[in-house]
Amino acid sequence: MIDDWTPPPEPLLRMTLHGDQDVFVLRQRGREVAAAVRMEYQDQVRVATALSEIGRHAIGATVTFTAEVSAGPRLVIVVEADGIGVSPPEGTAAAGRLMDEVRVERDRISLTRGLPTQVGPERLAEARRELAASQPTTVLDELSVQNRQLVTALEEVQAHRDELLTLNAELEETNRGVMALYTQLSEELEQTNQGVVALYAELDERSAQLREANEAKSRFLANVSHELRAPVTAIIGLTRLLLDPRSEPLTSDQTHQLGLVQSSAADLLARVNDLLDLAKAESNRIEPNWAPVDLAAVFGQLRGTLRPLAKPGVRFEIAEPDVDQVELVTDEVLLTQVLRNLLTNALKFTDAGSVEMAALVLDGRLHIAVTDTGIGIPFAEQRRVFDEFHQVRGAHQAGGTGLGLPYARRLATLLGGGLSMVSEPGEGSTFTFDLPLRPAPEDDLDLPHVPAVLVVDDEAAARQVLREHLTGIAETVHEAADVRSALAIATRERPSVVFLDLRMPGGDGGELIAALAAVPDLAGIPVVVVTGVDVGHVPGAAAVLAKSVLTRRIVADVVTQVTA
């Protein structure tokens, strides 16, 4: 019995029992410790067996091997674990039979066995070194060390994962914020978009209204002119009858007054005719009739017809055009009208000096300049001389409708040309008409060509419009007024394109589309819907055109598009 035992500071070996395998290791290590401190073989077996008995029931405990040399050398093995001594493990009693002493305390069990007397401190130091060198003894030990490291690593990984999860959660929250912001922005954008779309729709509506108003104006002009022409013509005729020498004689006063009536009526007729011309030009009802034009002949004719208008003392000169080698293709009538208009104006406002006209070709365009030494146009007015019904104030209000120049400019535009003006008040003006030597190529040269086209519309006028637009595009234009005859013609003639009105009495246009699609041979024919109402997309139709905006260009483009 060693009552004054105190644990020495330096243990020989310390290990913890993590599992069953460690018990196995414990008894091997126990034997090694016993051997290292020079215990004899029998004692080695005793120590190992005792450790085996106790260790089996002390998983989790820490085992410390210590050697004491003072006061009789002995080996002390301490098994420590919380509360291990409260109910000692099963093997404790058995171990007690193998060891010199077994002491059970609350948290530890101490096993003591005496050592051979020759064991000194040097031997113990060496034993400590040997044991340290041989540790860990088994692969299992190493595995368990690695296992513990792995567990630590795993715990770290777990911690990292937790951190990541937290980060993720934060990120997700941020994401949600961003998404919310994005949604809000999207909504605002959507609203703005809707506003813009609404604005566009309004603009469309406005421009449609404007177009309608313009058309109404043109119609009104045409109607009024027509309505006015008949009575004015009647007045002129009746006045002529009254003035005829063969009718009843009139007093000189009456003759004079009737003469005034007649000239006024003639003036009125001229103005009404101007109006009618402009209305025609405005509604695009004037189609240039392209043909080679002999400019010299045109100039000669103008020279002859306008010379009488020149006031006394005014030199009227039209130079021979030096453009013989160039072939001019344009509309002779319209060209003459424009030039006559310019010359008439010049002659009207020139009291002295000269009115001259000359032509030259520059950059592939024909430039015809009419120069006068008349009263000129005030700078403030120059911008507006081409406006309809605008008359330059003062000396210019010599008579006329104010329609001459606008009409001339419109005709010039129809010919692909333009009118421009340079004027110095009091000095004179120069009007220049420049026009292409031949019609602009895009007007005719790149028109598509198809052998046959079928136009289906119950209104003859609408068919006529399309027929005119299709001149030069389609070799043959077939017309049908209803679905049934249209189907018959389509079957017989195999048109390249069908232009189809939707609303027709006795069969909707959609029926024709369906009927064509049902026949394999005809299913490939593209159908262009031409309609007065806004229908949007029409199923089965290759394109949809609005009747109100039909032009030759649009028709040509749609034919190109659907036959491509």
Place this chain on the structure above:
Amino acid sequence: MDRVPVLKIGEILLVSIQIDLDDQTALQLQEDLSDRIVETGAHGVVIDISALEIVDSFIGRMLSTIAAVSRVLDAETVVVGMRPAVAITLVELGLSLNGVRTALNVDKALEILAEAKQVRGVGVLTVRGSDDVPL
């Protein structure tokens, strides 16, 4: 986990434990041996523990159990080659290998088993004590 081989030599099964037995291996051996006895119809089992340095109460109980099970399966068990240190420790522990016959070496064990077979042939089981390690 290591497994202890069970060899069949004639009508005898030889188990040579060359490693320090841990608990799992010991339990596995117990199971394997029972299966082999049934499989081969062996009449004797020789367990060589000359390599064992430590036999604690668990291993001791295991040996007893093997012997008891073998007997029920009509096979006699003889443990051979126990080291003196192990024997002393067993005694100090207070363990008696109940029902386990022991012999100093395999030759002696085979003699014991041959005798036992003859005795069994006349239906009487006698226990010879002279070769036994004093327990």
